[in-house]
Amino acid sequence: xxxxxxxxxxxxxxxxxxxxxxxxxxxxxxxxxxxxxxxxxxxxxxxxxxxxxxxxxxxxxxxxxxxxxxxxxxxxxxxxxxxxxxxxxxxxxxxxxxxxxxxxxxxxxxxxxxxxxxxxxxxxxxxxxxxxxxxxxxxxxxxxxxxxxxxxxxxxxxxxxxxxxxxxxxxxxxxxxxxxxxxxxxxxxxxxxxxxxxxxxxxxxxxxxxxxxxxxxxxxxxxxxxxxxxxxxxxxxxxxxxxxxxxxxxxxxxxxxxxxxxx
Amino acid sequence: xxxxxxxxxxxxxxxxxxxxxxxxxxxxxxxxxxxxxxxxxxxxxxxxxxxxxxxxxxxxxxxxxxxxxxxxxxxxxxxxxxxxxxxxxxxxxxxxxxxxxxxxxxxxxxxxxxxxxxxxxxxxxxxxxxxxxxxxxxxxxxxxxxxxxxxxxxxxxxxxxxxxxxxxxxxxxxxxxxxxxxxxxxxxxxxxxxxxxxxxxxxxxxxxxxxxxxxxxxxxxxxxxxxxxxxxxxxxxxxxxxxxxxxxxxxxxxxxxxxxxxx
DNA sequence: CGGGTGCTTGAATAGCGTCAACTCTGGTGG
DNA sequence: CCACCAGAGTTGACGCTATTCAAGCACCCG
Numbered sequence: 001x002x003x004x005x006x007x008x009x010x011x012x013x014x015x016x017x018x019x020x021x022x023x024x025x026x027x028x029x030x031x032x033x034x035x036x037x038x039x040x041x042x043x044x045x046x047x048x049x050x051x052x053x054x055x056x057x058x059x060x061x062x063x064x065x066x067x068x069x070x071x072x073x074x075x076x077x078x079x080x081x082x083x084x085x086x087x088x089x090x091x092x093x094x095x096x097x098x099x100x101x102x103x104x105x106x107x108x109x110x111x112x113x114x115x116x117x118x119x120x121x122x123x124x125x126x127x128x129x130x131x132x133x134x135x136x137x138x139x140x141x142x143x144x145x146x147x148x149x150x151x152x153x154x155x156x157x158x159x160x161x162x163x164x165x166x167x168x169x170x171x172x173x174x175x176x177x178x179x180x181x182x183x184x185x186x187x188x189x190x191x192x193x194x195x196x197x198x199x200x201x202x203x204x205x206x207x208x209x210x211x212x213x214x215x216x217x218x219x220x221x222x223x224x225x226x227x228x229x230x231x232x233x234x235x236x237x238x239x240x241x242x243x244x245x246x247x248x249x250x251x252x253x254x255x256x257x258x259x260x261x262x263x
Numbered sequence: 264x265x266x267x268x269x270x271x272x273x274x275x276x277x278x279x280x281x282x283x284x285x286x287x288x289x290x291x292x293x294x295x296x297x298x299x300x301x302x303x304x305x306x307x308x309x310x311x312x313x314x315x316x317x318x319x320x321x322x323x324x325x326x327x328x329x330x331x332x333x334x335x336x337x338x339x340x341x342x343x344x345x346x347x348x349x350x351x352x353x354x355x356x357x358x359x360x361x362x363x364x365x366x367x368x369x370x371x372x373x374x375x376x377x378x379x380x381x382x383x384x385x386x387x388x389x390x391x392x393x394x395x396x397x398x399x400x401x402x403x404x405x406x407x408x409x410x411x412x413x414x415x416x417x418x419x420x421x422x423x424x425x426x427x428x429x430x431x432x433x434x435x436x437x438x439x440x441x442x443x444x445x446x447x448x449x450x451x452x453x454x455x456x457x458x459x460x461x462x463x464x465x466x467x468x469x470x471x472x473x474x475x476x477x478x479x480x481x482x483x484x485x486x487x488x489x490x491x492x493x494x495x496x497x498x499x500x501x502x503x504x505x506x507x508x509x510x511x512x513x514x515x516x517x518x519x520x521x522x523x524x525x526x
Numbered sequence: 527c528g529g530g531t532g533c534t535t536g537a538a539t540a541g542c543g544t545c546a547a548c549t550c551t552g553g554t555g556g
Numbered sequence: 557c558c559a560c561c562a563g564a565g566t567t568g569a570c571g572c573t574a575t576t577c578a579a580g581c582a583c584c585c586g
Contacts, residue, residue, distance in 0.1 A: 095433050095434065095436075095437050097437060097441075099521050101437065101441050101442070101521070102437075102441065103433075103436055103437040103440045103441045105433045105436050105437075116426055116429060117426065117429060117430055117433065118426075119422050119423060119425075119426030120423045120424075120426035120427035120429070120430050121427075121430070125430045125433060126433065145415075145418060145419070145422070148411070148412070148418065149411070149412045149415070149418065152408075152412070155408060155411065155412065156408070158422075159382050159408070159421075159425070160382060160383045161383075162382075162422070162425040162426060162429065163379055163380065163381075163382030163383035163425060164383035164384075165429050166379060166380060166383070166425065166428050166429055166432065167380055167383050167384070167388045169429065169432035169433065169435075169436065170358050170366075170368045170380065170388060170389065170432065171358065172436055173358075173366055173368050173432065173435055173436060173439060174358050174360060174364065174365075174366035174368075176436060176439035176440045176483060177366045177439045177480070177481075177482070177483030178360075178364050178365065178366045178480075178483065179364070180541080180542095181541080181542070211563090211564065211565090212564070212565065212566095213564085213565095217440070217441075218440075219440070220439060220440030220441065221542080221543090222542075222543055222544080223564090223565080224542090224543075224544085224545095224565090224566080224567085225541095225542060225543075227565060227566055227567085228542095228566085228567080231566075231567085243550095243551090243564090243565080258362050258364070443573080443574095444573075444574065474531090474532065474533090475532075475533065475534095476532085484574075484575095485574075485575055485576080486532090486533080487533090487534080487535085487574090487575075487576085488573090488574055488575075490533060490534055490535085491534085491535080491574090493534095494534075494535085506532090506533080506582095506583095
């Protein structure tokens with residue numbers, strides 16, 4: 001099954017041969033993958049493990065794959081072989097339904113893991129689409145599993161990674177099920193801010209890689225509502241907005257936005 | 264930290280001593296736990312593994328614990344030691360927020376796993392509260408982990424279990440973010456129906472263990488809205504309702520409820 | 527028998543979605 | 557270089573859905 005495909009284009013089979021070629025070329029890149037010198041090591045599931053001098057992680061990394069903006073790393077229904085660590089760029093994960101109902105379930109940036117939705121059934125449950133030209137480390141799951149059986153600490157990290165995703169989704173359910181529109185947008189911005197900060201970037205100034213529509217799909221809102229709430233936060237002096245550039249002016253107040261009355 | 268406590272009562276320390284005693288008594292029950300004769304074996308993470316004659320699973324099960332209706336199996340903030348397999352009864356999982364905002368993130372019935380929200384941080388991220396008198400198998404996580412390193416198949420099952428929860432939560436995000444009230448209730452009933460069926464019970468007739476308010480919290484709706492939608496489904500002849508007793512009359516139509524127009 | 531809880535139903539309201547107009551930007555091709 | 561177009565974003569007016577508030581019934585338990 002094809003794993004590479006246009007993201008925004010609805011028609012699937014425009015140039016099958018060429019896409020196949022692109023995929024092969026990408027997967028052939030084996031470059032200089034060295035986990036010990038990776039900038040994302042601290043965040044990666046295979047990051048520095050204190051117990052060992054650690055040439056080990058490299059063993060699980062099969063290579064690097066690049067994905068261009070709008071193309072998919074994998075699609076729902078693709079057979080599951082590997083998980084991926086984002087080296088550079090960013091992705092969105094989208095779950096679909098019959099009759100065009102769709103939901104953006106997550107944004108992944110450098111240091112995040114992708115593909116774990118395929119573990120349970122052996123088939124990916126969502127599409128992972130690059131928001132910009134991106135690259136990932138490919139980790140065949142069978143290799144990762146055997147590494148888990150050998151090295152206790154890596155086993156623990158993988159379990160933590162899976163469980164962390166469960167907790168993250170729980171708070172997203174809280175957001176979707178119980179928060180008002182303004183609160184959702186505020187939480188979204190604070191969350192992004194903290195994630196950039198954890199990666200060594202500025203917490204108060206960053207660029208959105210996604211459109212208003214994508215933010216809306218993630219937050220359970222329409223794009224117009226997202227736009228209105230962003231405007232409102234700006235009018236209230238909590239953020240400064242210029243298109244996709246966001247500056248957070250008052251993080252404390254932003255963090256404390258709640259529905260005014262709540263018993 | 265206390266792990267046993269009243270569920271519906273807001274005041275925490277009414278009878279600390281007694282609750283501590285209750286907990287100890289419960290944890291002492293070691294009874295006749297035998298995974299090979301367990302009715303839930305097919306659904307359990309430690310269920311029958313074809314590779315081995317399997318006296319092994321028993322090794323990870325430390326004992327049985329009973330939890331009375333309204334009491335908690337664990338609470339957010341409790342230190343994480345074990346995961347649990349529900350033997351009998353049912354639980355709700357609740358995540359909380361400052362200022363009283365809360366969201367029900369899941370219902371767990373016989374065969375489901377509980378407690379995995381504690382793996383990532385070593386501290387439970389939600390409350391697990393019994394909806395009726397219930398009992399669980401206690402599996403200390405360190406035992407489960409070492410079993411994973413020994414037996415490939417159990418490792419695979421545990422990974423599948425964790426990943427399945429991720430996928431399940433993704434579809435709940437789809438529900439919360441993109442579905443109308445009627446659709447949410449319909450999906451909820453179909454899901455419950457299928458889960459009872461997977462456990463050998465009737466798919467078309469079952470009893471809700473939870474209140475309308477709890478269903479509402481799970482679906483991101485108010486209890487009045489849940490009530491109205493249930494009434495509507497009944498008027499449309501898709502289900503028959505008598506309080507908490509539900510009969511599904513037209514599963515196919517129920518499964519196909521969508522927002523009428525969706526481009 | 528009284529009081530609490532759960533559930534249903536109605537009427538009014540608020541919040542978000544829908545529709546539409548308009549601007550701005552980036553990319554394409556003449 | 558400019559005309560053109562498609563997509564992204566903003567804003568306003570209006571409508572609909574779900575919430576809020578309120579009343580009333582059924583049930584359980586002390």
